[in-house]
Every structure is written in C-alpha cells, then in structure tokens.
Amino acid sequence: MFARNVAVIGTGYVGLTTGACLASLGHSVVCADSDRDKVDRLRKGQVDILEPELADLVADGTAAGRLTWVTEAGAAFEQGTRPVEIVFLCVPTPMGAGGLADLGVLEAVVDEIRTLLPPDCVLVTKSTVPVGTGDRITQLLDREDVAVVSNPEFLREGTAVHDFLHPDRIVVGSARQDAAERVAALYARLGAPTVLTDGPSAELIKYAANCFLAMKLSYVNAVAELCERVGADVVDVTEGMGYDRRIGQKFLSPGPGWGGSCLPKDTSALLQLADSADFEFRLVRAAIDTNSRQHKRMVDKIRLAVTGSRTGSLSKVKLALLGLTFKAGTDDLRDSPSLAVAALLRQAGADVVAFDPAVSPADDRLPLAVASDAYQAAADADAIVVLTEWPEFRRLDWPRLAACVRTPAVVDTRNLLDPSVLAQAGFTWSGVGRPARAESPPGGHLLTGSATASR
Template identity: 75%
Template sequence: MFVRRIAVIGTGYVGLTTGACLASLGHDVVCADVDADKIKRLTAGEVDILEPGLAELVAGGIAAGRLTFVLGAAAAVERQPEVMFLCVPTPMGVGGVADLSIVESVIEETRDLLPSGCVVVNKSTVPVGTAERTEELLVRDDVAVVSNPEFLREGSAVYDFLNPDRIVVGGSKQDAAERVAALYSRLGAPTVLTDAPSAELVKYAANCFLAMKLSYVNAVAELCDRLGADITDVTEGMGYDKRIGQAFLQPGPGWGGSCLPKDTSAMLQLADAADFEFRLIRATIDTNTRQRLRMVEKIRLAVTGKKGGSLSHVKIGLLGLTFKAGTDDLRDSPALAVAALLRQAGATLTGYDPALKPGVTHPDLNSITIAEDPYQAAQDAEALIVLTEWPEFRSLDWPRLAGEVRKPIVVDTRNLLDPAVARRAGFEWIGVGKH
C-alpha cells in the first residue's frame, strides 16, 4: 500500500478523528492546533473528546510513529505534506452564514509554505463556492483544492470514518480528487468523484434531509398525541419501507448538535443567494422550534394539570443535558433549549448527565444545578424530564426515584423508558406520541 504524508489542521471531533483514522490506515499524519496545552496532552496520548475508540487509535498511532502533533499550521506544513486537510471550525455567523474566517486564516498562514503538488482538502462543512474561494486565496497554480466533506456522527465518529457509506470528493482537477479518494482505498466504500460545488452541496443536502426527517416524525408524533395513535408503531410500520428506512424516525425534544442547526441555516442562506425560497427547510426549522415549545407545554400540563399553569418556583429534575447520548457535547443541545424555556417560565432546575460532572462550566448551564447522580436530581422535584437518550436511564432504580420526588411524574421526551417499569415504580409516565 502507498503511504501519504498528511497534515491535518484542527484537532476537534473531525480533525482528530480524521488524523487518527488516516494514521490507522497506514499514512504518516501530523495534526496541528493553536492550543498549546491541547497539543501537549495529545502528544502524551490524552484525548479530551468523549468518542468511543478514539483514544485507542491516537495511542496506537503515536506508538507506531505515524501520528504526531504540532503547534500551528505552519509547523505542520514544514513536514512537506502531500495532502493538507482543513478541519477547523466553521461556526454559524451573522444571519446564519457559515463563518470561514478560520479557514481563510489557515490558508493565509500556509500558502507560501505548501510544497508544490500538495492538495488542500476542505473537510470542514463549508458553503458552496468555498473551494473556489480557497483557490483564489492560495494564488498557487501548483496546489490543487478539493472538497471532501465528512459524514461523522458524534458518539460514533471512529466507526463512521472506518465504515463509510460513501466517500465524496470534488475538485476542478481530476487527478487531485483521485489522489484524495485513494487515501480511503482500504475502506472499500463507494466513491463519488465530482466537481467541488456538488461535493460541497452534498453535505448540506444530506444534513438538511435528516433534519427534515426528524421534524417530520416529531410532527407525526404530535398528530399521534391528538388522535390517540402510537408513534412507535407508526414509525415501525414506516421504517420497513426500504425507501424510507428506520433511521432518524425517533421523536424527541427537537434536533440540535453542532451540525444540523448551522447547516439548515446555511442552506437557507445558499438558497436566498440563489434567489430560491426553500420553504421545506424553513418549515423544518420552524417545526423544530415548535417541538421544543410543545415539550414545555407537555411538562406544564403534567405538573400543573392546566395548559396555562404556572411553573414559577416549581422544581424540575432533568435527566440528560448533552445533545445526544454518547457524547459530552452541549452545542445547540435540544435538552438545554427545553431547559432554557422552563427556566424562562420560572422553574427551578436540577440536572444530571452521565457525561457531565458537578462543577462543569458552560454558559447554557448557568441556570441549572448539576447533580452528582440522578437521585440527587430527583430530590423534591415536581417532575422528572428525560431529555437525552442515555441507555443507562432505563436501568435506574425507579422505585428509589419515586421516593425522592415530590410528585411521581416522568415526562419522557425520548420515549426511552419502558412505561410499564416506570408505572410499576409508581410514576405517571408521559411520552411523545404515545399513551
């Protein structure tokens, strides 16, 4: 097998996973970041990210001499890479437009240092036209630019990288795109070679479709609530249709995380720039906002017995705060969005999450007391609210929880629990689209 010298700029979820996995495939990889302390920890094999299998891959890459860490993009380029992956943040900027300032900064830092023949790869999620913009900033005819979007789910990023559904690579130079695609040859995945704008749009189109699917199932769950149907049975019946599939058919308190909110907003911006009113995406976002409000309405009715009942000074215990199980990521967490609405309604909040320790600091946690365990979160609560689908919540001592709360009510926004188990413990169980 051929071995490429690769530089990966950025060591977040995407960058570190990309670097460690490419090293595991036999390539010589150097990862760069601007955080000196983080580089020091990574060099020692210490991984801060909660991602199954990642720490082991990093340790293995370091031990094999195929994975190293340096401070700054320029230091990585000094290694004369054949391929440089840009895996830096592209957060939502003003008006929903992706902020490319970090991408542009890295290009400015490295453009005069890149070896001739190097391929610059946009791995971060970027708007259509970013590859062209990158070429303009480089001003290097001897350096190619391609788009190679990532399709990694937090909590299963390593698995997703090593078991991809597809590899998408797009660029104006076919040979450069083929060289990047060849990096993944051992994975045996279907490969889509295309132009850069199409590759850039694939990521947005895929994530927006998933967001639409989630908003759709949440809307169907509301219809189930109104009609007395069971959303679990409805989605099971839908999911056996191969044209639909069973993934992303679980109702919840809304969708969030680091990708879907910013990608749907970015898609709207792309559409607006193209003079196209993308009503489906706008409705998808509006439905998601409504879902969070609907969860608060459900909680309000469960606690007070009235749709307009007051939650002022009502103590509520929250089970789960991260945006999904298996990660410690709080970015755009629907759990925190619901918590913020409860706090606005005057509720007093105590929360527990397996990935968070008491004392953790985050702006969105300021109004929530973080408990050491779920039983502490339940103490004197008027209701417990399941907001994140952590599997361990199913096996809690529910009779003990019933003894801790003031009112044995559990609003399960994820339909995670076995209703019979909760009810045997003395709880009134309230789900989403279920009775």
C-alpha cells in the first residue's frame, strides 16, 4: 500500500478519529481546526473526547510525525515536500430548520479552500450530508481538476477506533471512478468489503443505514410494550429473534428510546429528502413517533412504581436518575433519551438528581442537579431510575443504596440490573418488557444441543 498525503478539515468526533486512524495506517495526515486552544492540546496529545484508544493513536501519530496539526485550512495544504492528494471534510452538519441538515459550515469551508486546494486532488465529504451535496460542492468549487467523493463514516461512539480499523464495509461514491478508487485505496490494509458507487447512492447509504437502525430500535421498544401487556419476557423474545441470521443480535435491546448525534438528525433528514421527492416515508415517521412515545412511557412506568398508578402525581417526588449520556461509554449528551425523560419528569413536578460516570457535577449544560456519586443522588429518593446502561451500575453497593433511599424502588429502563440482587437488598424492581417476577440476570440461557431458550 502506498502512503498518501492527506488533510482532514475539522477535528471533531469524526475528523479526529479519521485523522488518527489514517495516520496509524501509515498515511501522512495533517488536521486543521479553527479552535487554536484545541489544536494546542492535540499537539500535546490531549484529547477532549471520551473514546477508547483515540488518545493513544493521537499521541503515537504525533510522535511519529505522521500526524500534524494546524489552525487554518489553507495551511493544511502546505505541509511536507509532496502536495496533499486527498482532503477530508469532517465539519458539523447539525439538524437545521425543518429537520434538514444545516450545511452552512460545510459550504463556508468549501468556499474558503476552493482556490487553495492543490491541483488534481480529491475532496472527500466524510460528514453526513443530504443526497445531492456532492453535486452542490462540485458547483461551489468550480474546479474541473478537483474530484468530489462521498465517503460516509459508520462510527459508533465508544467504539469509534475499533469501528474505523475493523469496518463492516467501506463506501465510496463519486462520478469519477478514478477518484473513488484513490480514496478506497487509503483503506486497503483493512481488507474490508468496498462498495464503489455514485455520489448520491453513497450519501443515501448512510441515511438508509441509520434510519433502519432507528426503526429496529423503535420496533423492539414496541415489542417490549407488547410483552408487558401479554405477560411475555422481551429478553427471551429478542434472544429467540436474534439467533435468526437475517435479524441478528444487535440493536435488539429495549430502552428509554434512541438518541445521540446521528439517529435523530438522520431520521429527520431522510424524511425531508422523502418529502422533497414527493414520497411519504411512513416507516421512518412511525419510528420517530414511537421513540417520542417511549419517553412518555418511561415516565408512566416511574409513576406506577412510585404511586401505584400510571397516572399518579409526581409532584414533589424525589427521583435519583442513574445515567445521562445517550449511551454508555461516551460523554455525549446530544439528544439523549435520558435527558428527554428527565425533562418530562421535571415537567411533572418531580425533583430529580442525577449521576453519570462521564458527567461532572460542575457541568453547566444541564438544567438539573448532578451528584458526585450514585449514593449522593439516591439520598431520600422515592425511586432510583436507571436510564443509561453503564456497567458500573451493576457493581453498586445496593444494600447501601437501600439505606439511602426513602422508598426502595428501582425502575430499570435498560434491563441492566439483576433483579435477584436488588430483591436481596430490599428493592422492588421493574424493567422494560419484563415481568416483575423475573429473578435471573438479563439474558436467557441456551440449552446445549437444543434450540430452546429457557430460564
């Protein structure tokens, strides 16, 4: 594999992971970001993002000279003796008005670098962008010598480095086959299946994949509610489903809803695209509606656990919330279902105090009290509510927590905890899609030599 000279514009979650991982593959990478303080920290190997292995890759790449940092996009093209061959755009494309992705930052960067790009280089959109963005960038560039390529990322927060270096597939799309092949060659060492296609198809693949995952999560949350109504156990139901290779085990865990930086904005963006094409994408719309309903359903479960009624008053009820991030293993609070549930609880008059291993009590982004540990959060609480699946919560001293609370009740919206452990500590337990009588750890037991899952 030939090492390439690469520039990455933007050192957010996607850009930093992209730059560090490409450098680890042997490429020479320069990363540009307008935040001077951030660039100074990166030069020292300091990474602000909570992501396993990323800080080590940044430090190793910087020390080896394969990873350098600049504060101006134009300076990224002046590094080394050879010109930059491939430029990645990894800038924010947040949800804008009406749910469509806001391309303001992306277009501003394209305008800034338009005349600075080296001749015959390839400009790659790594950011998630609406279908047709590649054509729009081509028009903005007005450079026949610069090819535009779409190379969407499929990184999961908490496992981004692993996902980059062990991808399920590489997707590269462009109207110019030679440019697409140049970008695909960057990943040759990974040996992953590669999909070479046109630009619009590559852009749609990202949205189609994320929206499918959102629908799968909404589906399993609906199945969990059905389980509660008919007396089935969603853990056994999803285990039985997951052994079917057509379905798979992943994204079959019910919870308080889905969120994060991708699924909410990507589902909204796909709906906008469908509307613009005069197509009513009812499946995606139903997934979004189901997700919003799930937040309210969790509040009803909490009402039931505390008051004995799904319509009982939560006024002046104190609740200890365990988990604020949208999932475990990250410090990302964007569109977190935990925060959505917390907001509904506060609207209902509840007094909420939260604890999350990745959120500081001094964090001023949150409109609620954050404790320094779970025991402080649980002091005099009428119930403990698990909202994020941090494994640390399984290892809490539950007898000690029982001594802290006013009422020993746990609402486990992630089915994370072992009900028998809680029962021994004196707690009542309620999960999602599981009968209250369940006393074994989450997960059924496969009988050796049998296709029957039993408990």
